[in-house]
Amino acid sequence: MAYSEKVLDHFANPRNVGSLDRGDQRVGTGMVGAPECGDVMKLQIQVNEETGVIEDAKFKTFGCGSAIASSSLATEWVKGKTVDEALEIRNVDIVNELSLPPVKIHCSVLAEDAIKAAIEDYRKKRSH
Amino acid sequence: MDAPDYFQFFGLEARLSIDLPDLENRFYRLSRQLHPDRHAQAAPSERERSLEASAILNDAYRTLRDPVARAEYLLKQQGFEQSKQAPAELLDEVFDLNLALEELRGGDVSVRSRLEAARERFLALLQETDAGLEGLFGAYDRSPAPAALGEIRAALNRRKYISNLVQQVESELNP
Numbered sequence: 001m002a003y004s005e006k007v008l009d010h011f012a013n014p015r016n017v018g019s020l021d022r023g024d025q026r027v028g029t030g031m032v033g034a035p036e037c038g039d040v041m042k043l044q045i046q047v048n049e050e051t052g053v054i055e056d057a058k059f060k061t062f063g064c065g066s067a068i069a070s071s072s073l074a075t076e077w078v079k080g081k082t083v084d085e086a087l088e089i090r091n092v093d094i095v096n097e098l099s100l101p102p103v104k105i106h107c108s109v110l111a112e113d114a115i116k117a118a119i120e121d122y123r124k125k126r127s128h
Numbered sequence: 129m130d131a132p133d134y135f136q137f138f139g140l141e142a143r144l145s146i147d148l149p150d151l152e153n154r155f156y157r158l159s160r161q162l163h164p165d166r167h168a169q170a171a172p173s174e175r176e177r178s179l180e181a182s183a184i185l186n187d188a189y190r191t192l193r194d195p196v197a198r199a200e201y202l203l204k205q206q207g208f209e210q211s212k213q214a215p216a217e218l219l220d221e222v223f224d225l226n227l228a229l230e231e232l233r234g235g236d237v238s239v240r241s242r243l244e245a246a247r248e249r250f251l252a253l254l255q256e257t258d259a260g261l262e263g264l265f266g267a268y269d270r271s272p273a274p275a276a277l278g279e280i281r282a283a284l285n286r287r288k289y290i291s292n293l294v295q296q297v298e299s300e301l302n303p
Contacts, residue, residue: 031219040223062226 003065004099010069015076018058020044028122030114034106039063041071043114045078045086047122052082059114066104070094070111083119134188134201144199144265144280146192155189195261196287199280206274208281215286218293221249225293229300240301247297250290257287 003011019042020027026046033040039062046056057075061068073094078086091108094100100108135142138154160166162185167178191197200210225246228239261283268276 031223033219033222040219040226042223060223060227062223062230 003069006098007065007069007100010072010098011065014059014068014072016056016058016072016079017060019060020046020056020058025049025125026122028118028120028125030117030119030121032110032113032117034063034110039067039107039110041067041110041114043071043074043111043118045083045115045118045122047083049126052084054078054081054083054086063110064104064107066098066100066107067110069098070100070107071114073097074111074115078115083122086115087119089115132184133205134191137184137188138192140192142202142205143269144195144202145262145269146198148193151189151193155185158185195258195265196284199261199265199284203277203281203284206277208277210281210285210288215289218286218289221246222293225297229296232300243297243301247294247301250294250297253290254287254294257283257290261287 020029022029022044024046026049028045028047030043031040032043041059041061041063043059044057045054047053048055057078059071059075061071074089077089077093089112091105091112094108094111095105098108133142138151138158140146140151140154159182162178162182164175164179164182167175170178191201225243228242228246231239232243261280264276264280264283268280
């Protein structure tokens with residue numbers, strides 16, 4: 001199966017690989033996985049507590065090229081958005097942007113889930 | 129010939145806890161009855177039937193003597209399919225494991241001890257899950273209810289996931 005150029009680009013030059021300090025109050029961590037393919041995806045956001053804007057995002061994904069590209073794109077997209085705006089990102093947007101074939105749609109679902117999980121984690125921290 | 133119910137094939141009730149020596153006795157008894165040599169003089173159609181029945185007997189025995197395979201069989205019969213959800217509480221472990229595997233492949237041999245520790249942890253989790261399953265099996269046999277099967281389904285999903293992790297670590301430690 002051929003990967004699209006955009007997938008290959010994100011795969012060869014993933015954006016925002018790394019990790020943020022989990023203990024930081026401003027950091028939300030989303031960890032998601034898919035047992036059937038063994039993929040694990042960690043996506044973290046750092047939020048400006050006054051403005052609610054996501055100022056930084058990092059990811060690390062163990063999985064196929066499409067999973068890596070989906071999470072790389074997700075970190076690019078959430079940066080500069082408010083937390084509420086980031087929640088609007090849908091997996092179909094990722095599918096369209098990366099031209100993912102049907103068998104790889106679950107990778108984009110994983111990326112959407114990771115964003116949501118990171119935001120949920122951030123909000124949970126703030127409510128304490 | 130459609131595969132018959134494995135429990136019925138052995139003349140057993142559908143139970144998750146099974147008396148293994150009893151199952152073995154039933155297996156040998158049926159094996160002798162169905163053995164092709166005993167049907168050597170029979171009509172070809174009957175010989176074929178005994179051959180098919182022998183094959184089913186072997187499948188049934190292999191399935192029922194193993195507690196996990198037995199439970200999977202019963203769950204499938206009752207419509208409880210394997211889940212595609214990863215157990216959330218294990219994801220951190222899986223992530224760390226992948227990180228260590230990546231470092232080991234990158235040539236960092238110092239992570240070996242981390243992998244060995246991970247293997248011990250997963251093996252302990254496996255034992256814990258097995259002990260839990262035994263209790264769940266007993267509970268289901270005492271009062272067979274769909275809710276109990278749901279719990280068993282969840283425990284088996286977890287077990288499958290953990291045993292995959294153990295395999296992954298072992299193939300990396302002993303290539």
